[in-house]
Amino acid sequence: MNRVLAETYPEAHCELDFDDAFQLLVVTVLSAQTTDRRVNAARPALFAAYPDPRSMAAAPREHLEQLVGPLGFFRQKTTSLLNLSAAIVDRFDGEVPGTLEELVTLPGVGRKTANVVLGNVFDVPGITVDTHFGRLVRRFGWTTETDPVKVEFAIGDLFPKKDWTMLSHHVIWHGRRRCMAKKPACGACPISQWCPSYGVDGPTDPIEAEKLVRTQGPA
């Protein structure tokens, strides 16, 4: 199934734009409860004003709130960015650390965010269990676990470590384009022959299913 997903989505990658580890950490935190598209739109102004942890830690709260305003939960997100930047400055001399153990000590950074940064910046394989990944691997019958950390370990047991980062991209990409939460495009799904959830939540008719497929840009 992973091989076919890789063939179907050869361009699969992290859909958040970033230039370095700090930017990816910040945009991943900002992506909670909103779309990657919105975060990508807010990114240029944010990092033009505060390109590194030191400048962001010293940012006036009101200005930061203005910049993250379009993403919702702006007070909470501003607090997260201020605390995160300050912790990187105070404890890691202004450099984003490159291990899971250190990353998860940063405020607002859980295993999901840490694995995104490890896999996409530090070339350390990581499984990113976001809402898409969890839903899909349960639909695929790869695990019955619902707790994200248990899902991460269960799927990690099924695949070689070197494949973890790209596996995450393929599964999440499929979740955004065909295997959506409400109405998956089962009749237009390249892995339907192996999927125990084929037709359970979505149409099996190829024409009806094809209309559900999302092909345009970041989800």
Ligand code: SF4
């Ligand atoms: S068959 Fe349906 S439920 Fe299974 S992976 Fe494909 S789109 Fe998702």
